[in-house]
Amino acid sequence: MLNLPKKKYLMKANLNKIINFKNNIYYYLNNKIINIFLLDGPPFANGKIHIGHILNKTIKDSLIKFFYFKKYLFLSNLGWDCHGLPIEQLNFLNNLFFINCRKFVCNVINIQKKDFFSFNYFNNYFIYNTMQPRYESYQYKIFNYLYLNKIIKKEKLPILWCYKCCSSLSYSEILYKKINSYSFYIKIKLLNFFLIIWTTTIWSLINNQAVFFLKNQIYIIFKSKNNKLIFSNFLIYKIIKILKIKGKVCSFINGIFFLNKRYYFFLKSIFLYYNKKNIFLNNNFIEKNIGSGFIHCAPSNGLEDYEIYNKKKNINFFNKRFFIKSIKFFNNINVFYFSKIIFKILKKRKMIFLEKINHNYMFCWRHKKPIFYYLSNQIFIDLNFKFKNINIKKILLKKMKKIIYIPFFIKKILFNMINFRHNWCISRQRYWGVPIILNKNKICYYKNLIKTFGSHIIFYLEKIKKDIFDVWFDSSILFLFFKNKKIIIEGKDQIRGWYQSCIIINFLIYFNINLNIIISHGFCIDSKGEKLSKSSKNFKNLKDILKKYSNEIIKLFLLEHDYTKNIIFNILNFENTNFTYKLIRNFLKFLINNFYKFNFIKIKNLFFDFWIIKKTNNILIIINKLFLNFSFFNIIKIIKLYINFINELYIEYVKYNLYICKINSLIRNSSLFTLYFILIFLKNNLFPILSYSSNELDKFFKNSYKKIKNYNIFFSYFIKIKILLKKDIIFYKNFFLLNKIKKDFFNIFSKKIFIYNFFWNWYNNIYFFYKFKKYHFCFFSKNFKYINKYILNKNICNICYINKFHNLEEIRFYA
Template identity: 25%
Template sequence: MSDQTPDYKDTLNLPKTDFPMRAGLPKREPEWLERWEKIGIYDRLREKNGRDSFVLHDGPPYANGHLHIGHALNKTIKDMIVRSHQMMGYDSRYVPGWDCHGLPIEWKIEEQYRQKGKDKDEVPVVDFRQECRKFAEGWVDIQRDEFKRLGITGNWDDPYLTMAFHAEAVIAAEFQKFLMNGTLYQGSKPVMWSPVEQTALAEAEVEYHDKESFTIWVKFRVVPSRPGPRAGASGAEVPGQARDGVGSDLTGAHVVIWTTTPWTIPSNKGVVYGDSFAYGLYQVTDTPEECWASVGDRFILADKLAGDVMRRARLDDGMWTRVRDVTAEELSGLLLQHPFAGAEGANGEWDDLRDFRAAPFVTDEEGTGFVHCAPSHGMEEYELYRDLNMLDQVITYNVMDDGSFREDLPFFGGRMILKPNGKEGDANAAVIDKLVEVGGLLARGRIKHSYPHSWRSKAPVIYRNTPQWFAAIDVPAGGDDTYGKTIRERALTSIDDLVKFTPQTGRNRLYSMIETRPDWVLSRQRAWGVPLTCFTRKGALPTDEGFLLRDDKVNARIIEAFEAEGADAWYADGAKERFLGNDYDPSDWEQVFDVLDVWFDSGSTHAFVLRDRADGTADGIADVYMEGTDQHRGWFHSSLLQACGTIGRAPYRNVVTHGFTLDEKGNKMSKSLGNTIVPEEVVRQYGADILRLWVAQTDYTADQRIGPEILKGVADSYRRLRNTMRFMLGSLAQFDESQRVAPDDMPELEHWVLHRLAELDHKVRSGYKAFDFQGVFSAIFNFCTVDLSAFYFDIRKDVLYCDGESARAHAARTVLDLLFHRLTTWLAPILPFTTEDVWLSRVSGDDSSVHLQDFPATPADWLDEPLAAKWAMIRRARRVVTAALEIQRADKVIGASLEAAPVVHVRNGDMLGALKTVDFADICITSSISLTADPLPQEAFRLPEVEGVGVVFEKAEGQKCQRCWKILPDVGHHAHAGVCGRCNEALR
């Protein structure tokens, strides 16, 4: 520019905005939180009348520690669901809640006692419960602040707590419905038992980890048979086949069993086989030096497994031979002797003959083809003998609460299956040693296998027969039987007919669990929880009529006390007399002091949150339950069972499931590996919106990965999006309503943007309704970066900066205003802090907020498919031009695209016609452009993916306009020095 040429910079309409390029989220986000609390966003949204209700019911986290990344993922997804539905026109309410009862809190208090040298058993139970309550209250307050810092909206001033007096009263009342409808019963059956925690566990409280276990091959001797009916396990006679002449040469042979739980051998009451398998009699002909078999020993084994068993016994091929077949008929006539029978000091404990029969659960895939039965420690064996009406003959009580053998059990009294710290005890070794001593062991080894562990203590669990309280799921449950008579029928019908699952695989998972699950174990042998508020008649058996006290007046007195005093009222002095009143003699009744499974607590939340609260739902049913995939056996499961027992159907219409969070390499996070990501640290470094954006960018329905490199990528996406918003704000600085242009008066390019907005509006709304946040954000992000930043904004910068107050500039700013209102609201559920920043950069007012807005209605007539098809052709041709110019720029032939005036050869007539109806030079950001149908020259630049378009590079002719930088022939021929005609007009 010469010295005489003016500086036209001040005449340009350059973007102006205070919206910072750097977000500064960690520092600024707390300021917005304070502002939202000050102006009462959540309460003001509740004042919007006439809206349909939409309620996400919160699955309660446990109040006992700081948040982990799974909490952040979970609550952020919930928040996106709640916010998006509110902005789609619903009254979208969210009541956060907490699970407050249960063993983990008890453990914390017991730990504190141990540090102080206190004995829990010497502390009054109410005092102990009060300390548990105080502990939970403290963590509720901490977690509430941590959740709020993530931008989670909700009724934080009035959350629900399972330990609130009303909640405890309702939980007790819900339990009493099972008492009154006949589904509650006391039974003694094998349940998963934690010797470390000394309580029964539900399936949802168990997780599976690899464990190395002992494996043993044990010999049960075939004893001489005698004519007559089959003998039961205790010697009692039950109907069976006579034994005359059946398999007489089998006497003295051994049936071999295989087990991974040697400690169950003292409780063995029988052996079972498969009646469809091929069995044989095998004889030892030679032995190595170290071996528990002897020459002449005979073993009955499944043919498919015999070779493996012999190898385990260190018997090589050639050291044994197969004597003959053993038929199912022969097996049915045999009796077996326990390996400890007749042992010195056994005191006759194992002298009864063992039961021997076919069973459907035997397989020939591993082991020996025979299964040893200890019905007190295995559900399949228990059910087999239950159906045979033989439980009284086969149930043992050899294992105590702490996992030790009863003191008077010969050889093993006091031996521990597990130590108090969860490590291997001495019971297995003691049993193996005794088997060796009595000649009952054929082989032993070790196996690493998946084994159930308590999810709290991480210690292995055992199956143990104990008296527990159950909810029967296959007996009529009374009440509304629209969806079935039993709990199981109602649950399966609900899954099929009433609930939509996201992803759909959740349906199959939950259905298969409900289809095969046993009765629900309701009782726990702990102190901190809601007690089983029932009474049993002294001296009566669980099967006796009148064993359980069922009285509405007694129930009502209990609930009234719980409402006023909480569940501690059950433990107060004189509680039994108070609740029984004058109607019953307290000396005739026992008060039950087991507490309810905490899954019953959380499964009952629909009653005291959805049904009872003013911000609940009219029908007590939630629109959405949303939790991790582990909750198919947890909260989704227990809520379904509980509600089907009390209201006859599922308490939810949608079940949304997320996966687990892994590190960047796909490994499970653990403190020992040092690969954990702590939400608080991410928020401190990047801000909560970056963490939320990570949630939106991931497919939460599967397992997700997170780590430093992934977060850097998320932050980069955020910066690109923020730059788009910043350009939009800067270009809207001079816009006011007087400049608004009606859509019909806009240029085609603006019409195309409106078409894209109409497409996006449908995609955003349908995506949010389907809980597809990844799809929503991907569509918006691609639109912002590809359609806007790299295309529309790039083209319209020239008009916005240089046109002055032209119709084109007004149309572009009008479109920018329409973009502003849609993009900020569409993104608000995902990026609440950033969109508030964007909103307040344009919309003033002390109580203004983007979160008080709805998604703007988008006219259907903005959709224009023919126009979209035309502009798709134009954009394909533009790609060839910009790629051709990029080569010239890289070769330093030009410095900017405005220095070019390419010749574009177009073979397709429709495309050529479309290009001639627009200013293709403006669209390609060149000073001029030539379009021709001439054949593509050899030297023309082509893109393989855009057939029939070639570009021949030419430099623009003329001088550079000192205002818009286009190179045009007319520059210097106007009143204003060094400018083109367009700029001269703008300067006039």
């Protein structure tokens, strides 16, 4: 009677049922100590989830599930960033602005929460959002501490400003794009000479207050017709070409000559408003191969200009929308139109010359418009703060070196960003957010009200300006709730945002960084290499993708690729993942459907089965190392190779044992035990990646775990296997010889010869069985040398110890 497989495990997974972890996970957590905490960087609650959210949550979810197997208590949270401009721009009614914003955010959180739970993401700690009253009250407490210790200061500085947002911007809100534009060479008069000054921002000429030069550089006086021009000696040929002039060099001037010299504002004749003389200032940071040796300085529109100029009286003729103010005939003119007017006027007077350049420029990621530096009163965290004459930044950078970075190159990026950062502007000119109060008494007074009603109550009680906290300051407070070991996993765009804010705030409060590992993943991109995002409108809705592919296939697709790089999101890659998914399901189907009427007691493993188990154990060690290195895509590759290896080497051999041999025979039990071991191995290692498929196997193992109620995959571990073999060394020696013979056969026939079984008999002989074409070959271990000798001589006809069999039964009888 044939022992045919029973249909227990279907090819298609039952994805409609969501695994309920909450009821049975607490049994597992009772005897645990908190080891690691995975911090979830809060996404903005401003719309439906997209593929970037799925990538981030999938990596975190796989990591959490793996660490549970390793008996760690790996706590995680789920949170939302609820403040910021995207919500404010929804044009709610002014009277009910805060109520409408709050309703909108709560609705979005509920939608996103359902979407996340539909993907079966595991969260075992708490859910939070940054607009919770208790969270906001704790934020004020942290702010008050930093303000009293003089780490937070209010200062007037040029900051990055978007004229569309009408607010200051953080570094994370900036995009750099290569653009084709012009640099400008302008003639200004000094005594009887004309100096050639250089700039790339013609619109900022109206705010000119100085000219930079190098005091150690040699300048030339170039005579062209009746004019004497002064510019750098290093750039003589370049400037002659741009200005299209002819003449000769008259003499040379040392840069010291210009020190403390003054000149009249060169737009004085055009705009009759500025009679003061401006000054020449030495700037050692001027590059000798760029410009003309003289650089225009507008302290109101450049941070470096402001630091070198170092004067209190800075003129600024632009308002928050970057329109001209306080100038007759030019009031309320846009900065772009104004730059065209200046260019036309200077061109008529032959005072300006152009050069085409290609360079990186800053754009607002939200509006895709260019941004400028704007002189404004803002609130900053001073990163050059000294505590007891100790530079805090140096200690911070030392602490950062102890963190593990994946991939490694982000260490240098993050390190340099914080090293060259002087301050952090934490104020934004918006309404929807936590309002800033620079008064200790008022913070204490409103403390209980904020805990009850939230921070927006302050807008009703106080006449405060349109100033709120930066959203990265809001979300960085989460870091302070937990002092134990932490891991953070976010997209590479957070290197400029959340990563920095968390590290800075955590260090300033605890004087330490309670962070172990930083993992950064790439973006999902289209076939053109552009990031899939809502703003660029090149992203398909998740519901459309889920109609064709299940959420388990989407998760497998994301983990199958190297997440440290950008992942190309197209149909071809999805089809490859679908093939991988079917390969895994089909293999599991074969294993589980053949697994019945099996006795665990007193199992003796045959050598070939034992070798498969040993091989599986070796692969298990490699997979554990890869999990600890967070290399999920390599794990999937190894599992695929392992399944193909078992299919080719073992499955054909084991089919006879399962279907033909008696139910309680040694051969069948040995094969079933090996299949059982493979099944447990795959179930446990696939669970962090394919939770549905792996959890479906649990009902077939309930009888083995009767003591545990509400059995779940979390409670299943690898069984300790005792192989009843005494002569492993002899076995391996013979097996290596077997492989050598296999290679020799391969060289002769140029065909694949399949080894499918070998047995140990009473007289210490090993019977090896080969399959070639339709024939099966059998020989003894004692005849290795004799067989090898003839095979190497290619005299196959003289091999008398090899017998041909036409079916497997003859081999069994012979053996």
